[in-house]
Amino acid sequence: MAKREWTRIAAAGLVTAAVLYAIGSGRGEPEPPAVTPTAIDIPALEIKAPLIRLGLVGDGEVELPPYSKPKVAGWFELSAVPGDGGASVVIGHVDTKTAPAVFYRLKDLRKGAVIRVSRSDGKTVAYRVDSVERVHKDRFPxxxxxxxxxxxxVTCGGAFDQAKGEYEENLIVYAAATAPRKRTTL
Amino acid sequence: MKRARQRFATGLVVGLIAGVSLLGLAAPAAAGSQEIKVTLTPAKTLSGAGQDIKITAECPKTGDTQVRALATSSLAFEPVNLEPDAENPLVVSGVAELSKNLVPGTYTVNVTCESNHTGEAELEILGTVPTKAPKAGGGGTAAGVADNDDEGAPTLGVVLVAGLLVGAAVFLLRRRGLR
Structure with a gap:
């Protein structure tokens, strides 16, 4: 009878410990919803545009924003979320078949200009332009x-090849994140 | 009575110890358990972009002893030595060059400090770098594109004028014919 008592008590202890562990490990942190950039602001060019998500279409090609929404730019969703480290890529049309589009004046951007990207989690990431590059499509870096x-x-530029129906060059602006500091008046 | 209570207490303690020991053995398998914090910058990237990953680890220091660590990831990159970070005295860091042609997926990065403390972090390869240049423009504002109409299709104005001329000619001819 004593043995049975012991066994029961030991089992009770074991069960208690197991229950405590289950409660402890089950209380995991819930996954936060994925953060995406929602808008881009380039004060020097008076550009304020919403950002949509761009995926990959077929063979190593990035989806483009629709021409029906020429004032919208897009964030390549497999690139880094702005503010999280890594390279964040935003693509916008320079024009449609008939009119200027969101990145029409991107070629006027100069080194030092400020760019701000808003995120779905409420944060805003600030950047300063490092360089602006024009490169032929065949040598896209x-x-x-x-x-x-x-x-x-990224947008297009240079001469327009009528036969192909596309621009010959890409215009690329490279900007580095600025650490949050006290505001500087521009 | 006293003995029963004693036995109860001892049994409880034995049971708890047994349970906790078992759980102690199971602990390394529990998700998220690690001794030191490991950070990857960036933690998500594309394969084929030539992206380097900065790895930092919070290895515990022992006085003035220089602590170093080794970061390994069986497929993602060659082992990297982590040295005291120039900017942050509390961590060791190093830079890993990603292997070429990494298959998209999640890779575990393991770090072992010289003190034998370990930690891990996950590296996500989201896809392969796009190779084609984006065609981000329709040409409407390009120099030399003066006429935005389709070539060969007459404009509305031309059609109207032509119509008027034809109509006038028919009218005049009829008048002549009727006489």
Whole structure:
């Protein structure tokens, strides 16, 4: 009878411990919803545009914002979320078939200009332009644009090839995140 | 009575110890249990972008002893030594070059400090870098594109004028014919 008592008591202890562990480990942190950038603001060019998400279409090609919404730019959703480290890529049309589009004046952006990106979690990330590059499509610097650190704004430029129906060049703006400091008047 | 109570108490303690020991063995398998914090910057990237990953680990210091660590990831990159970080005295850091042609997915990065403390973090390869240049423009504002109408299709104005001329000609000819 004593043995049975012991067994029961030991079992009770074991069960208690197991229950406590289950409660403790079950209380995991819930996954926060994925953060996405929602808008871009370029004061020097008076551009304030919403950002949609762009995926990959077929063979190594990034989806483009629709021409029906020429004032909208897009964030490539496989690139870094602005503010999280890594390279964040934003693409916008320079024009449609008939009129200027969101990034029409991107070529006027100069080094030092401020760019702000708003995020779905309420944060705003500030950047300063490092450089602006014009490059022929055949020499698009994929590694430089999709790798490294900072914001990249991509549009088209140069001569328009009527036969192909596309621009011959890309215009790329590289910007580095600025650490949050006291406000500086521009 | 006293003995029964004693036995009860002892049994409870034995049971608890047994339970906790078992759980102690199971602990390493529990998600998120690690001794030191490991951070990857960036933690998500694309394969084929030539992206380097900065790895930082909060290895515990022992007085003035220089602590170092080793970061490994069986497939994502070659082992990297983590040295005291120039900017942050509390961590050791290093930079890993990602292997070429990494298959998209999640890779575990393991860090072991010289003090034998360990930690891990997850690296996500979201996809392969897009190779094609984005075609971000319709050409409507490009120099030399003066006429935005389709070539060969007459404009409305031209059609109207032509129509008027034809109509006038028919009218005049009829008048002549009727006489």
């Amino acid at each position: 994929a590694k430089k644009v999709y790798g490294g650190e900072g914001l990249r704004l």
